Amino acid sequence: MDVDENKNPTRREFLSMVGAVGGAAVMYQAMGMMGLAQASPYSGPIKLDDAPAGTKVLVLGAGIAGMVAAMELRDAGYEVEVLEYRGVAGGRCWTLRAGDTYEELGGAVQKVDFAEGNYFNPGPWRVPYNHYGILDYCRRLDVELEALIQINNMAYVHSTKAFDGKPVRYREINSDFRGHISDLLSKVTNQGALDDVLSEEDKANLLAGLRTFGALNSDNQYVSGNAASGRRGYERPPGGGVDGAPIANEVLDVSTLLSSGLWSRLATSESLNSSMPIFQPKGGMDMIARAMAANLGDLVKYEKRVTQIRQDETGVTVVYEDMANDGAEVTTAADYAVCTIPFSILSQIDHDFSGPLSSVISTMSYNTSIKVGLEFNRRFWEEDEHIYGGTTYTDLPISQISYPSNDYLSKKPGVLLGAYSWGATAYQFSSMPPEERVSRALEYGSQIHPQMTEEFKAGVAVAWHRVPWTLGCYGAWQDKDAQYADGVAMDRRIVCAGEHLSYLPAWMEGAVLSSLDAIGRLHQAATGNAGN
Amino acid sequence: MRVMTILAASVWLLAGSAFAQDAAPTAEVDDSKAWFESSSVLTQKTGQGVYNAICASCHMPEGEGAVGAGAYPALANNEMLEFPDYAVYLIVHGSGAMPPLGGVLNDQQIADVVNYIRTHFGNDYPDEPATAEMVADTR
Numbered sequence: 001m002d003v004d005e006n007k008n009p010t011r012r013e014f015l016s017m018v019g020a021v022g023g024a025a026v027m028y029q030a031m032g033m034m035g036l037a038q039a040s041p042y043s044g045p046i047k048l049d050d051a052p053a054g055t056k057v058l059v060l061g062a063g064i065a066g067m068v069a070a071m072e073l074r075d076a077g078y079e080v081e082v083l084e085y086r087g088v089a090g091g092r093c094w095t096l097r098a099g100d101t102y103e104e105l106g107g108a109v110q111k112v113d114f115a116e117g118n119y120f121n122p123g124p125w126r127v128p129y130n131h132y133g134i135l136d137y138c139r140r141l142d143v144e145l146e147a148l149i150q151i152n153n154m155a156y157v158h159s160t161k162a163f164d165g166k167p168v169r170y171r172e173i174n175s176d177f178r179g180h181i182s183d184l185l186s187k188v189t190n191q192g193a194l195d196d197v198l199s200e201e202d203k204a205n206l207l208a209g210l211r212t213f214g215a216l217n218s219d220n221q222y223v224s225g226n227a228a229s230g231r232r233g234y235e236r237p238p239g240g241g242v243d244g245a246p247i248a249n250e251v252l253d254v255s256t257l258l259s260s261g262l263w264s265r266l267a268t269s270e271s272l273n274s275s276m277p278i279f280q281p282k283g284g285m286d287m288i289a290r291a292m293a294a295n296l297g298d299l300v301k302y303e304k305r306v307t308q309i310r311q312d313e314t315g316v317t318v319v320y321e322d323m324a325n326d327g328a329e330v331t332t333a334a335d336y337a338v339c340t341i342p343f344s345i346l347s348q349i350d351h352d353f354s355g356p357l358s359s360v361i362s363t364m365s366y367n368t369s370i371k372v373g374l375e376f377n378r379r380f381w382e383e384d385e386h387i388y389g390g391t392t393y394t395d396l397p398i399s400q401i402s403y404p405s406n407d408y409l410s411k412k413p414g415v416l417l418g419a420y421s422w423g424a425t426a427y428q429f430s431s432m433p434p435e436e437r438v439s440r441a442l443e444y445g446s447q448i449h450p451q452m453t454e455e456f457k458a459g460v461a462v463a464w465h466r467v468p469w470t471l472g473c474y475g476a477w478q479d480k481d482a483q484y485a486d487g488v489a490m491d492r493r494i495v496c497a498g499e500h501l502s503y504l505p506a507w508m509e510g511a512v513l514s515s516l517d518a519i520g521r522l523h524q525a526a527t528g529n530a531g532n
Numbered sequence: 533m534r535v536m537t538i539l540a541a542s543v544w545l546l547a548g549s550a551f552a553q554d555a556a557p558t559a560e561v562d563d564s565k566a567w568f569e570s571s572s573v574l575t576q577k578t579g580q581g582v583y584n585a586i587c588a589s590c591h592m593p594e595g596e597g598a599v600g601a602g603a604y605p606a607l608a609n610n611e612m613l614e615f616p617d618y619a620v621y622l623i624v625h626g627s628g629a630m631p632p633l634g635g636v637l638n639d640q641q642i643a644d645v646v647n648y649i650r651t652h653f654g655n656d657y658p659d660e661p662a663t664a665e666m667v668a669d670t671r
Contacts, residue, residue, distance in 0.1 A: 085601045105590070105592075105598035105599075105600050105604065106592045106593075106598050107598075305601060341601075343629075344602060344628070344629035345602040345629075347602075347628040347629065348602040348603060348628065348629075349602075362627070362628055363627075363628075365626045365628070365629060365630060365631035365632065366629055366631065367631065368589070368631065395571070397568040397571070399571075423571065423572065423636065424570060424571060424572055424573050424574055424636045425568060425571050427574070427585065427586045427636065428567055428568055428574070428585045428586065428589075430589035430590075431584060431585055431586060431587075431588040431589040463589065465589050465590050466589065466590070466598075467600075468600025469600060469601045471590075471600065471601070471602050471604070471629045472629060472631075476631065478626075
């Protein structure tokens with residue numbers, strides 16, 4: 001969710017990066033060994049004791065949260081009915097494939113003109129290794145995963161304000177930043193600047209570590225040569241035969257490196273949610289949703305638009321417009337309900353939730369985000385630039401380019417994530433017609449990959465504020481600290497769930513954990529009430 | 533900015549209908565190059581420019597709004613715009629699905645865009661224009 005600012009580094013940022021690259025890595029390792037750095041509190045499949053006989057639960061919404069709730073409650077013995085607005089399940093867990101048509105709010109229709117088998121994930125596109133909940137559902141439902149390359153040393157870091165706007169390989173910036181830090185720290189160590197905090201033995205160990213960490217030479221210097229080129233790349237790589245001997249390339253001088261600001265990208269894949277290994281379902285993110293929907297079968301009723309939610313001491317009554325049946329008004333009832341409708345929609349539905357929950361519902365806004373999928377006739381990033389998966393980071397409005405982590409070396413067209421932006425930039429992309437979003441993404445992307453202009457085949461652009469079933473990307477609290485307890489609390493016979501009611505917002509894991517917690521409490525209430 | 537808008541409006545009135553098809557009241561300011569100038573805020577300098585760059589994403593280019601599982605209200609022919617305060621408040625603080633935009637728009641931009649929507653899309657509320665001071669007081 002990080003929104004990168006385009007600005008030159010300050011001294012403070014430089015120092016924080018030193019910590020991020022060196023100190024934090026060491027800290028994470030130590031925390032991991034102690035078991036403290038595990039992001040997800042998921043502790044295996046939920047175990048609900050037998051449901052009270054004849055108890056029915058309505059689930060509103062067939063996204064990840066709704067389908068998790070429906071599967072588990074059904075397995076516990078509840079009668080379950082799921083109402084879904086769309087004609088398919090998944091919500092934001094969504095994939096656009098060759099031949100698909102997508103109509104956004106405002107009526108613009110995009111036909112996905114990709115080559116057979118190609119796809120684009122407009123919503124979630126990554127499943128981190130530490131999101132144990134969603135991974136467990138993939139395991140249980142046989143959703144095949146493959147590795148997604150998050151960080152690739154051969155991809156670029158790019159700034160319009162550095163190196164005349166030319167992209168630089170991540171490998172070079174990463175190696176040089178580490179190298180120069182190590183060189184500088186070696187110098188001050190040898191000059192005695194750390195004598196107050198380090199013993200002689202500490203200093204010797206630190207210097208040895210820095211030589212390895214920074215690819216320093218035996219004099220503790222980071223200079224052009226084979227040690228540095230073994231990390232950052234060669235002018236002429238090691239080969240065979242007559243000209244087999246490698247020729248080292250030149251390291252960037254420290255001032256050029258620092259003033260470029262490109263080091264600001266180096267910690268991007270260090271966070272728990274973005275570090276390797278990270279996965280994607282083979283064939284598109286909605287393979288998860290499809291597996292869940294198949295598991296639920298006809299428990300999910302599609303094209304049902306909820307218009308009213310009521311509850312009293314005996315149960316829940318929901319009115320919906322049956323879009324599959326000429327908009328007929330239908331009333332359905334249950335003992336309890338799990339409501340996973342995004343609050344952007346729920347705030348517009350006639351409901352009788354309690355005052356505190358209503359206040360959360362009516363004050364939660366939804367963030368803006370834009371993604372553009374671009375298909376090219378040729379995988380030029382692989383063929384010309386040796387980039388296989390991974391991400392290029394840029395200060396251009398497209399923010400990043402992510403290369404496909406599948407079908408490597410294929411001779412058929414390939415699809416890039418050509419823009420993924422937030423905030424002020426995303427608002428502006430969202431305000432444009434889809435075809436202009438695509439052409440802008442191409443225009444910006446070609447500043448990094450000039451081949452884009454000639455190789456472009458097709459594009460699709462999804463602005464989340466124009467997605468009809470969410471009206472936005474993910475929930476933003478007005479005051480999360482103050483409101484969270486009210487938002488997650490069960491309101492008599494209804495409990496809300498979804499990414500918006502978690503501390504992993506916008507992640508599918510947040511939806512899973514929120515849902516499991518919600519149905520645990522619903523079950524407690526239902527078993528407590530049984531026989532009353 | 534305020535001075536420039538008033539000045540532009542005066543020119544508009546003096547020029548009369550002869551230029552009506554050619555010149556907009558804010559022709560002195562060209563917002564067409566302002567797109568994506570900053571990654572953190574919008575930099576458009578006219579009400580129309582701000583509208584086209586941010587409001588149109590949900591309320592649509594002609595203020596017509598949209599309907600899906602939920603709806604974005606139409607700004608066209610909207611009587612809630614009779615007084616500027618309501619729109620100023622919603623833009624600064626948000627409401628329901630509408631995100632607060634006080635962080636990406638400055639006081640003058642908000643005043644300008646409120647005055648723009650109050651005098652376009654079938655709305656005719658030129659009196660009591662919103663001001664930057666009014667926006668500042670609302671924050």
